[in-house]
Amino acid sequence: MSMKTSSQGVVRFGLAIALAAGAVSVHAWPDKTVTIIVPWPPGGPSDIAARPVAQGLFASLGKTFVIDNRGGAGGNMGSAIVAKASPDGHTLLITSSAPIVINPAVYKKMPFDPAKDLQPVTNLLRVPLVLVAHPSVPANNLKELIAHIKSQQGNFQWASAGNGTPQHMTGELFRSVAKLDMIHIPYKGSAPAITDLSGGHVPVMFDSTIAILPHIKGGKLKAIAVTGAKRSPQLPDVPTFAEAGLPAVESYAWYGLFAPAKTPKDVIAKLNAETLKFMKQPEFQKILTSTGSDYVGDTAENFAAFTRDEAAKWANVAKATGATVE
Known part of the structure; x- marks a missing residue:
């Protein structure tokens, strides 16, 4: 066997191992119970998205997804737990926008950096x-x-x-x-x-x-x-702020799915795909209709861009109005 043939064989063997390792990583997750932390008390709006999503992921992936409500500090307490968790896809976060894009602008001290410590997966609700x-x-x-x-x-x-x-x-x-x-x-x-x-x-x-x-x-x-860009189906006779003469007042209460930063890309991709698949099912579509939300499932990359834009927007509002939280 020539040196060239031998080296090509090693390259092919190494590539095969790498591909196999990637496949194992995708198929191995989740290999145990997944904890979804909701950084708010039980029964809040975040639970409207979290509990059905947990059930949907259990049905499609065959592993238990447990909701753990950890309220406190405007969502910072529970969110920080996820930010500091092992990035293996077994600790996730479902939260409203506050600890992700508002708190960094209004709290003098943050226990974590949402932009660096969390990986956006997908938007779930936006009303x-x-x-x-x-x-x-x-x-x-x-x-x-x-x-x-x-x-x-x-x-x-x-x-x-x-x-x-x-x-x-x-x-x-x-x-x-x-x-x-x-x-x-x-x-x-x-x-x-x-x-x-x-x-x-x-x-x-x-x-x-x-x-x-x-x-x-x-x-x-x-x-x-x-405050939406268009009228709410539940309130068809109520104008938007834009229609009433203040187009700059556009705002949403939104809820999203996040993982710790450095979670493997293949795990994020699988989690995103399975979540979007569930969001298209009739049971979640009913939730969208009842809350006045459009379908907002998206790629992880697009959701990350959305959160960056939201963070910049609320930082500007905080600066302009002097809004702070001790």
């Missing part, structure tokens, strides 16, 4: 927010509401689900774009804020269609405008 008012507020459209707020000369209050939440930052975006002087009243979650708004203790707030729709349908609150 617009709605600006709602108590029926006693003397305004039935955005123009009238802005005029009313300005007439209060800095004494007008607005509620949110808490400092650093998408609801809060969307309110800050609105305040900045419309040049309004308002007093922010942060609550510990959507539920208590909606309760006080329905009782007339605060006049307006932003919240996702998921949380606020029943209260609008029940006549307890009136919808002023939605």
Whole structure:
């Protein structure tokens, strides 16, 4: 055997081993229980996506996917656990946008760096927010509401689900774009804020269609405008902010799937493919319809680009409005 033939054989043998190793890596995952951490208390909006996705991945991959709710620090606590976990695909994160693209701009200290420590896999849900008012507020459209707020000369209050939440930052975006002087009243979650708004203790707030729709349908609150690029199918008579004259106010509450950085590319690819396959099934399509969300499953690369754009957007809002969380 010549030296040339021998070296070619070694190259082919090495290539075969590399290909086989890659195949083993894909087919070996998952080889044990996968923990999906949701960095919020049980029953929150993130669970709307997390629990069906866990069941769908179990059905397609044959391994158990366990939901572990780890609330605290605006989503930072649970997200940091995933950021520091072994990058083998057996610890994942499903969360709202806050700890990924808002918290780095408003928290003075972060226990992890979302851009460096987490790998985006795919978007799961993306729903617009709605600006709602108590029926006693003397305004039935955005123009009238802005005029009313300005007439209060800095004494007008607005509620949110808490400092650093998408609801809060969307309110800050609105305040900045419309040049309004308002007093922010942060609550510990959507539920208590909606309760006080329905009782007339605060006049307006932003919240996702998921949380606020029943209260609008029940006549307890009136919808002023939605923050999506197009009208919500659940609220076809409510204009977008763009239609109402403020196109810069576009915002979404979104929920995504993430893995620790440095998770093997083949594992990310398989996780992405299996998740998107499930998202196209009737059971998840019903969730999209009920929450007013379009299908937003995407490649890991496109979702990563989306999160970078979102992070830049909210960093600009935080800088312009001075929004911070201690």
